[in-house]
Amino acid sequence: MKVIVNGKIIQKDCILENKVLVFDKKIIDICDKAPKNCEVIDAKEMYVSPGLIDIHIHGSKGSDTMDGSLEAINIISNSMIENGVTSYLPTTMAMDKECVHKAFEIIKKAMSNHSQGATVLGVHMEGPFINEYYKGAQNSEFIIKPSFEFIKDYTDIIKIISYAPEVDKGFEFTKDIKKNTDIILSICHTNSTYENAKAAIELGASNITHLFNAMSPLNHRDPGVVGAALMTDVYCEMIADKIHTNKDIFQFVLNNKGKEKIILVTDSMRAGCMEDGEYELGGQVVYVKENSARLKNGTLAGSVLTLNKAVYNFFESTNLKIHEAIALASINPAKSINIENKKGSLDIGKDADISLFDKKMNCYLTIVEGKEVFNKII
Template identity: 50%
Template sequence: MKAIVNGKIILEDRILEDSALIYDDKIINMVSNYQVREFNLDSIIDAKGDYVSAGFIDLHIHGSGGYDTMDGTYEAQSMISKTIIKNGVTSYLPTTMSMPKELIKKALHNIRNIHIKDGAKIVGVHLEGPFINPKFKGAQNEDYIIKPDYDFIKDYLDIIRIITYAPEMDEKFQFMNKVKKHENVVLSMGHTDASFEEATKAIENGVNYVTHAFNAMSGLHHRNPGVVGALFSSDIYCELIADTIHVHKGLFEAFIDINKKERVILVTDSMRAGCMKCGNYELGGQRVIVDENSARLEDNTLAGSILRLNEAVENIKDNTKYDIREVVNMVTVNPAKAIGLYDKIGSIRIGKSADLVIFDENITISKTIINGKTFHEVV
């Protein structure tokens, strides 16, 4: 057994001050600091007054550290996993792109057969494209966009957790109706030109998630509310890329107010340039120019991001009324619940995986612990 002492432990509904957390591969107990002596411990970590929370979960990330999910190799996925633990991420969904079918299948096959032992845990796949609307392709390659095709992905529904698609391209919701039979798969609207009526109907029929809200979708207009209006009128999960570039920081608080703090999920949508230097990179076979703030195609289209998930937490904390516990829930509790894994990860609770992070007031990560083992430590 191990312990973290002198920490402010962030639970889903409250923060325990000056408390200790007892764990091995799973969380064993939470006690006062003076009670630690009652346990036969192998090691003790002094949090020195910093926050201790459940590990962060990124449900939308293409790559980081110079590698991309679509590379389709063990090395690529391993390096992504090792890189993002520095940002407090303990679980994530490798995210695909609209590319040739054989490359998508290669990436899915690679993820299914990979077992990461020294990085963030892969808990499924986010299939973003190729079932999207070319009008809102964003940085996706239009040459490889196709209509929703169940037969193409049916053999991978054991590992797919989220499918981003344009519901208006799904004739009579034939694709949706087949996918809905698989309870582990979340259908998400994204890269879509759906009208308010089309989007609302899709939600009523099974869509319960929205990919990177505001970006690559029909926008909000008082006479044509579009997908954003349908999101505002519903009670479904929604992603937010809180880098202050994809969405202006002045909108953060209103967006969370409208959609409810229990439904907002902070994601990075990071591409391979995440945690790397500025320069020229690649996304979906397209050249991407990366500066200190953003990643863009040559035509200036945003191409994912270089956001780190701990930075997203900081940006929301610094620009809204929401407190640290409420914001941390947006990268722990909410994503775990959205993909049906809250019984295993997403909060500090006895019996759950000991996936933990320690960070200061600026959300600077000092330790990342996965299944009770420390993988990242700032000395």
């Protein structure tokens, strides 16, 4: 067993001080005094937080999910632990069927043979079932109509499908997914009307991918997808880099959605944690400069955000307390993909996914299922 002492333990509704966190592979106890014969970790007054969960990330440290290699997934996994992320969904893009399926196969291998870095929880499939009008940085060459046949062999590993409901004729794909799988449907890259988006939500679409970005906007005559997102009970992803959305919008969304339904994500591409320069995303050239990743025409192409920074940005720009901001990147994403019984908080019996952060959310220690994988405090 191991214990963490001298830390501020982040709980869902409070911060505990002068307590000891006891764990092995699972969280064992939170108590007043460390049991005997335990390895002791001194948190040095830092926040002892549940590990962060990124449900939307394409790449980092020069590698991308669509590289289709186990090495690329391992690089991404090892990059994320430096920012306190303990589990994530590698996210695909609109590319040809063979490339997408190859990425699925590699992710399946990474899930069954986790040996390093952050845990791979499954696949977030973003595209190719999207609307070309709001394609963003997705390649229009590979955009197709929603097809259950396309994903039927991978329903065991796909956790989220981000799609445009208006291109789903008669909502047949939506109905097939909700009837035959446990996959979460998330609305994205969409020109859907308010009414159409609400209809998809009523049929089971439960998430909105990167709220405000690549979707029909809020208008007083047609509230669009943004209006449907704010006026229904769906989870809403946000890329809190202060580039994809103005920081003053954070509190507006919080006021309308409540803190239980916002999920912070990075949507990071391969330039995450790298220097400015020229990179690639989905077969297109991306230029990274001053924390912004864009195509040649200026279109935002994912981000270079880290999830701990997203938490700090949101905390700094809203009236949330730090433990509430951390929940947007821990228990909320866990709930959204139905793994809250295992991950997302420091409850007794859950996986010992733990991160230590300072007041600005810089990460100093990361523990994945009880194993120390990153340490900057030694």
